[in-house]
Amino acid sequence: MGIGFTELLVILVIILILFGPGKLPEIGKALGRGIRECKDAQKDLRSGKEDSDKKKDE
16 A cells, blocks of 8 residues: 555654654665665675676576
């Protein structure tokens, strides 16, 4: 089903109440870094698997 707009809004309000407006940029940066690192690791795994598949074919 997924998360609707109302649910997302409630989650954001709760986060704002818990951490305050001063911490939100730091939390956003940390979340962005984590997502980027995850994507990079996934990309490395895929390229490593492709390299090993090429070596097996040779």
